Amino acid sequence: MVDSNVAAAPARAKRLRLGYGPWAVVTGASDGIGKAMAIELAAAGINLVLVARRQERLDALASGLKATYRVDTRVLALDLAQPAAAATIASETSALDVGLLAAIAGFGTSGNFVDCPRDGELEMIDVNCRAVVDLAHRFAARFAARRRGGLVLMSSLVAFQGVPRAATYAATKAFIQSFAEGLRLELGHLGVDVVASAPGPVRSGFEARADMQMSAAIDPATAARQTLAALGRRGTVRPGFLSKFLEASLAPLPRWGRSRIMAIVMGGMTRHQDGGKGRQERRPA
Numbered sequence: 283m284v285d286s287n288v289a290a291a292p293a294r295a296k297r298l299r300l301g302y303g304p305w306a307v308v309t310g311a312s313d314g315i316g317k318a319m320a321i322e323l324a325a326a327g328i329n330l331v332l333v334a335r336r337q338e339r340l341d342a343l344a345s346g347l348k349a350t351y352r353v354d355t356r357v358l359a360l361d362l363a364q365p366a367a368a369a370t371i372a373s374e375t376s377a378l379d380v381g382l383l384a385a386i387a388g389f390g391t392s393g394n395f396v397d398c399p400r401d402g403e404l405e406m407i408d409v410n411c412r413a414v415v416d417l418a419h420r421f422a423a424r425f426a427a428r429r430r431g432g433l434v435l436m437s438s439l440v441a442f443q444g445v446p447r448a449a450t451y452a453a454t455k456a457f458i459q460s461f462a463e464g465l466r467l468e469l470g471h472l473g474v475d476v477v478a479s480a481p482g483p484v485r486s487g488f489e490a491r492a493d494m495q496m497s498a499a500i501d502p503a504t505a506a507r508q509t510l511a512a513l514g515r516r517g518t519v520r521p522g523f524l525s526k527f528l529e530a531s532l533a534p535l536p537r538w539g540r541s542r543i544m545a546i547v548m549g550g551m552t553r554h555q556d557g558g559k560g561r562q563e564r565r566p567a
């Protein structure tokens with residue numbers, strides 16, 4: 283289902299098309315922020331390559347975007363945990379004039395680290411970090427050659443300190459935050475914009491799949507819209523009130539103090555878990 287009420291303001295649509303069109307690649311496009319990002323870009327008139335694991339969801343989204351916004355779409359049902367996925371995306375889009383990579387796919391875990399399945403923690407690193415670096419390297423080179431383009435990378439409010447009961451997930455987002463900050467300075471003079479999006483809780487189904495109870499969550503459309511508005515203007519954007527509030531309230535504290543506060547926050551989100559067992563699930567896929 284595509285929200286036909288989404289319509290980009292003319293100035294915003296023009297900025298996105300001229301800066302990052304005519305094609306964009308969106309990973310994690312079947313759900314949550316990735317799907318919302320695809321809708322926002324289609325509303326701006328940008329053609330889309332939609333990447334996720336679930337073929338049927340991608341097909342439905344592609345069909346809806348074509349009908350609603352008259353854009354062209356391509357679908358790639360791939361699992362980014364697989365080492366060859368990024369190469370496949372690059373190969374399948376080689377004939378397209380891609381100007382934007384929105385690397386939204388990722389997943390998280392919650393609970394005590396020693397209780398989380400080791401294979402799941404390692405797979406999370408593959409999806410949240412390795413695949414992002416692989417894709418960013420391939421597409422940044424293409425964007426630099428055309429002297430125009432953009433990278434949207436997903437950080438998180440948990441990226442700025444260690445977070446007990448979400449230690450690996452927070453570390454993967456810290457990696458992305460640092461990665462994006464470095465790339466922004468490297469690529470800016472080549473005409474390539476980079477933004478790290480660090481939202482707080484988002485109503486994307488992530489909390490249910492990771493067995494967490496969240497409050498003050500924002501909707502995915504808000505996260506996508508604020509992220510695209512920041513692209514080319516800021517290096518980091520924090521969509522949602524909670525992310526901005528925590529930035530302001532935690533900034534004066536040393537890292538160990540921020541980690542202590544986040545331990546309290548995560549403890550509240552995972553208190554219901556039976557015996558503290560960790561759960562892991564993808565988001566969005």
